[in-house]
Amino acid sequence: MPRPHLPAWSALRLSHVLLPAAFVLLALCALPAQADKIPVFVSIAPQKFFVERIGGDAVDVSVMVQPGASPHTYEPRPRQMTALADTRLYFSIGVSFEEAWLPRIRSASPKMRIVAMDAGITKLMMEEHSHDEDAHGHDHDKDHGHAAAASHGHAAETPGKHDEDAHGHDHGHEHAAVPHGHDHDHDHENAHDHDHTGPDPHVWLSPLLAKQMAHTIADTLSEAAPERADFFRANLAAFEQELDALHNELLALFTPIPPEKRIFMVFHPSWGYFAHTYGLTQISIEYEGREPTPRIMAHLMEESARHGIRTVFIQPQFSRKSAETIASHIKGHLVVADPLDENWMENMRAVGKLLAQSFTQE
Ligand SMILES: [Zn+2]
Structure with a gap:
């Protein structure tokens, strides 16, 4: 009795024909959707x-x-x-x-x-620190209906430093759905010699x-x-x-931390809106979009020591060289906080925790 070569062979052939056909069919079905x-x-x-x-x-x-x-x-x-x-x-x-x-x-x-x-959205202005702005004499109006206790109160204890409120902006974002009510009518004439490099584009981080x-x-x-x-x-x-x-979680995370401790150092100043929303102070290493000069580096080191900063935040898209130098000088460490992570919600939580940890570590 001859072995049934033919059926096996044709089954094989059939699968060659049918499988691709099935894929084409599937693809066609998927197309309209x-x-x-x-x-x-x-x-x-x-x-x-x-x-x-x-x-x-x-x-x-x-x-x-x-x-x-x-x-x-x-x-x-x-x-x-x-x-x-x-x-x-x-x-x-x-x-x-x-x-x-x-x-x-x-x-x-x-x-x-x-x-x-x-x-x-009314943009904050990018503040390139001039670090010796203690003599600012701005009107520290802290009555800006912040949704929570995350006050910018450290302006009183550490005069003027990096505190947006110190610059006479009227920050009134009491409601998220209404345009961010900053009153940026550029009343910067008050003894304020920052180099602004334009509006801060990082609005997605609040x-x-x-x-x-x-x-x-x-x-x-x-x-x-x-x-x-x-x-x-x-x-x-x-x-x-x-x-x-998420907002309430972040408030709960930062509110117990004294405002004067909520200071962080970062290479590229991506977290301005985040900082603003939660009463944090962002110190940028990058200066006017460039690596800092040796003089600014020295100042940053002094400043991080003064504020007890032990963590320097970096992001994957920028060089870590100067951040590394500062971190080793203050015997601190580098932490990656990526402002461009696609998994936004999880990333905001993770970065929030990293920041809170950095504020409370001794
Ligand atoms: Zn950026």
Whole structure:
């Protein structure tokens, strides 16, 4: 009896034919769902987190600034510029590479809508420390309805240093959903010789501002896909609750720490809004976007010793050289806090804990 070569052989052949066919079929089935998604581009990874929280399965989000790159200097790849042709929405956030690239991004896809996610947010000014500002004579008006006890009170104990309130800004963000009510009418004439290098772009690092941006995202997506507006509203409500919870957790973390201890040193000053929201003081090593001069380095070392700073925060996108020098001088250590982590919510919690630890360690 001949062995049944034929059936085995044909089964094999059949699987060769059927399997690829099955994949093609699967791909075809997946296509309509994929095509329903709104193609969205954002500048940085945390924005992807926000847009996905609101957009859920209705969006397909791509990030422009690639991991490890700095949003201050990023140059989009040709492949990314090509991908913009199929994009319907671009959420900008005010990081500096956009200045040079938004016009080109716009012309890469004339049908695409560009929406400023940071719309309505009044920016803090980047403060490049001049460190000897004790003679400031500003009006220390601390009555700024801060949602909590995270007062900026250390301005009284350690005069003027790095305290935004010392500069006569009227910070009134009592409600996250209303435009950050800073009264930045540049009343900087009061003996204030900081070198401001413009508005601080790092708005995504405050839960309160994230809430405001979430509203902008929900409005924009609802216009792009009105039939999913209810879905976006529901996601917005859920996300707002999570942001409130995060904000309260962070307040609970920092409030017990005396304000004069809430000082941290960081290479690149990414955490200005975070610091502002929780009454922390950020000391930047980077000076006007550059490595500090030897004189500034000496001053930073003296200052970190004076404030009992034992931790120097760095981020993966920038050099750690000068941070290392300072850390070894104060016998402290370096800690990575990445402002561009895509897993935004978890990262905010983690960085909050690292900062709180650094304030309380002896
Ligand atoms: Zn930055």
